[in-house]
Amino acid sequence: MAGRIKPITAAAAIFFLVSAVAPLFVSSWATLFALILAKGVVVLGIVLLLQAGQVSFGHAMFFAVGAYTAAFWGRYVGGGDIVLFLVLGAISSTVSGLIVGLFVVRYRDIFFGMLNLAFSMVLWSLLEKMYPYTNGADGIRVARPSLLGFSFTPETFQYLILYISLLTAIAAFYGVQRYLESPLGHMLRAIKSNETRLEYLGTSARRVLLVGYVISAFLGGIGGTLVAMIQQIATPEFGYWTKSGEFVFIAILGGGAHAFGAFAGAAMFECVRFYAAAHLADSWQLILGVVLIVIILYAPNGLIGLRQRYRQSGLGGS
Amino acid sequence: MNSTLAILAVLDGISYAALVFLVSVGLSLIFGVLRVVNVAHGSLYAFGAYLAATLSLRVAPVSPWLTYPALLLASIVIGAVCGGVIERFLLRPLYGRDDVLQLLITFAAFMIMDNLQRMIWGVQPIFAADPLKLLPNVTVFGVTYTSYQVILLPAVALATLFGLRYFLRRTLSGAVILAVTEDREAATAIGIDARRVYFVTFIIGASLAALGGALASPTTSLVPGMGADMIVLSFAVAATAGLGQIEGTALTALLIGLTRAFVIYLHPEFEVLVPYLLMVLVLLVRPLGLFGAVQVRKI
Numbered sequence: 001m002a003g004r005i006k007p008i009t010a011a012a013a014i015f016f017l018v019s020a021v022a023p024l025f026v027s028s029w030a031t032l033f034a035l036i037l038a039k040g041v042v043v044l045g046i047v048l049l050l051q052a053g054q055v056s057f058g059h060a061m062f063f064a065v066g067a068y069t070a071a072f073w074g075r076y077v078g079g080g081d082i083v084l085f086l087v088l089g090a091i092s093s094t095v096s097g098l099i100v101g102l103f104v105v106r107y108r109d110i111f112f113g114m115l116n117l118a119f120s121m122v123l124w125s126l127l128e129k130m131y132p133y134t135n136g137a138d139g140i141r142v143a144r145p146s147l148l149g150f151s152f153t154p155e156t157f158q159y160l161i162l163y164i165s166l167l168t169a170i171a172a173f174y175g176v177q178r179y180l181e182s183p184l185g186h187m188l189r190a191i192k193s194n195e196t197r198l199e200y201l202g203t204s205a206r207r208v209l210l211v212g213y214v215i216s217a218f219l220g221g222i223g224g225t226l227v228a229m230i231q232q233i234a235t236p237e238f239g240y241w242t243k244s245g246e247f248v249f250i251a252i253l254g255g256g257a258h259a260f261g262a263f264a265g266a267a268m269f270e271c272v273r274f275y276a277a278a279h280l281a282d283s284w285q286l287i288l289g290v291v292l293i294v295i296i297l298y299a300p301n302g303l304i305g306l307r308q309r310y311r312q313s314g315l316g317g318s
Numbered sequence: 319m320n321s322t323l324a325i326l327a328v329l330d331g332i333s334y335a336a337l338v339f340l341v342s343v344g345l346s347l348i349f350g351v352l353r354v355v356n357v358a359h360g361s362l363y364a365f366g367a368y369l370a371a372t373l374s375l376r377v378a379p380v381s382p383w384l385t386y387p388a389l390l391l392a393s394i395v396i397g398a399v400c401g402g403v404i405e406r407f408l409l410r411p412l413y414g415r416d417d418v419l420q421l422l423i424t425f426a427a428f429m430i431m432d433n434l435q436r437m438i439w440g441v442q443p444i445f446a447a448d449p450l451k452l453l454p455n456v457t458v459f460g461v462t463y464t465s466y467q468v469i470l471l472p473a474v475a476l477a478t479l480f481g482l483r484y485f486l487r488r489t490l491s492g493a494v495i496l497a498v499t500e501d502r503e504a505a506t507a508i509g510i511d512a513r514r515v516y517f518v519t520f521i522i523g524a525s526l527a528a529l530g531g532a533l534a535s536p537t538t539s540l541v542p543g544m545g546a547d548m549i550v551l552s553f554a555v556a557a558t559a560g561l562g563q564i565e566g567t568a569l570t571a572l573l574i575g576l577t578r579a580f581v582i583y584l585h586p587e588f589e590v591l592v593p594y595l596l597m598v599l600v601l602l603v604r605p606l607g608l609f610g611a612v613q614v615r616k617i
Binding site: 050055057103107109110111113114115117118119121122125126128129130131240241242245248249252282283284285286288289290292293296297300 | 355357408411412418419421422425426427429433434437553554557561587588589590591594595597601605
């Protein structure tokens with residue numbers, strides 16, 4: 001295990017270094033890399049749940065909660081600070097993760113996915129239809145926030161938010177790795193391999209999954225707050241099911257076995273989208289769809305290729 | 319709310335439920351047999367609608383009555399071609415693998431079809447109302463409504479419901495499908511070609527989605543995003559009913575259709591919320607759905 005993780009940690013270090021340095025040379029990359037890092041943080045949450053063998057097809061709801069926290073603050077309180085937004089986004093997504101989590105951790109597999117989808121669609125329809133409060137489908141503009149009282153020009157701000165995203169991503173990456181190596185993280189993996197045995201050990205599988213779920217909601221919220229600040233808008237689209245699908249897509253694209261898969265997948269996804277949208281006008285979705293099919297059929301372990309197959313035994317292939 | 323509005327809401331609800339039922343029952347059938355949630359189902363619905371509209375705009379100048387066979391043709395073509403390709407080339411290599419991958423590959427199909435739809439038919443709304451205008455209006459308790467929506471659509475839905483029931487319970491092919499659903503290995507051991515059963519079932523399910531789209535095309539303008547909306551809605555109906563439940567899907571579609579119609583007249587802003595709220599509430603109490611058979615779950 002240790003021998004396999006080392007090169008990947010090196011790859012992660014190189015990736016973080018590149019995203020810190022490269023945008024200094026090409027200014028259009030600042031926003032691109034900031035988006036990659038922010039989405040990577042969200043997908044870390046999906047990867048976390050994949051460790052337990054659970055797929056949430058509604059995780060965009062926490063992404064939207066994080067984004068709208070910043071948007072609502074700007075709209076109803078006014079002003080705003082990056083640190084404040086991140087703290088508020090973290091609190092609101094953790095609380096909503098806890099509330100939704102209390103219900104969904106009772107279910108597994110398809111039922112888990114369905115219930116998550118249902119909750120996220122409820123949130124989406126509220127955001128879409130509560131027009132007086134949310135501006136409906138137009139979304140709410142998020143004004144460029146200050147940082148600890150200092151305000152910035154748009155040019156400086158795109159670098160500022162890049163480095164904030166980078167710091168958040170590194171912290172999240174490190175934190176998730178530590179969590180997965182901790183006893184609690186191992187118990188989370190045990191839900192996938194053998195939940196009954198986990199229960200026999202005297203631990204509550206639901207509680208283990210709830211902790212994982214709340215952490216993953218927290219990551220989703222932080223990522224959502226970051227994206228809202230990067231793109232300076234929050235729309236109901238952030239919580240639509242296609243967004244949730246996109247996050248799961250990125251997780252599988254990168255590979256769900258290791259935390260770095262989230263960032264590898266996000267980098268590939270956003271780069272394809274960025275360049276395909278620029279050169280092939282209206283077909284980036286088609287290209288991404290084909291990429292996804294190729295990955296699933298020929299490299300189901302994702303880009304980092306380390307996805308272990310816990311469930312191989314007992315499943316007859318055809 | 320006066321009685322005219324109430325009758326109007328009931329009629330709205332019934333015609334809407336008929337369309338939603340066609341799409342949801344296809345999704346439910348596919349899940350029941352293949353154990354795959356087909357995320358591309360909404361795209362099949364949208365493709366069915368677009369192709370039907372294109373064909374009927376083409377044949378309407380010749381004779382407007384030709385639009386009805388055009389609707390049917392469109393749904394069969396989309397079901398057989400798109401459904402066949404998805405099952406044969408995307409899903410078949412993945413049977414027995416992780417559920418996530420099966421679900422995600424249909425998500426890839428959804429992304430591709432969504433993009434193709436924009437490339438082929440553009441983003442401008444398309445409207446082809448000939449089939450709707452051909453049939454006379456009917457008056458129900460003083461409310462005038464198109465007979466296409468209150469007679470033809472429910473009739474097709476009922477015919478589908480009883481046809482599927484008959485097909486699955488009374489014919490040999492239906493028995494074969496049930497056998498594979500019940501125990502794939504045992505069915506294979508007595509000489510049933512399970513792959514063929516999956517292929518045929520998927521095409522039937524896909525054709526039902528496309529039929530729903532084709533029949534919806536005269537009643538609404540076709541816009542990008544209609545597929546993405548339909549898949550979650552039909553999924554909500556199928557999951558609320560219990561995946562794999564055919565009769566249950568019909569009742570749930572009616573329940574959701576009627577509730578939605580009344581909500582539109584009373585509190586229009588909550589329209590989209592209804593099916594999902596219902597889904598959350600039902601799944602929290604009965605994760606197997608309203609009509610789901612009780613199985614022993616591991617956890």
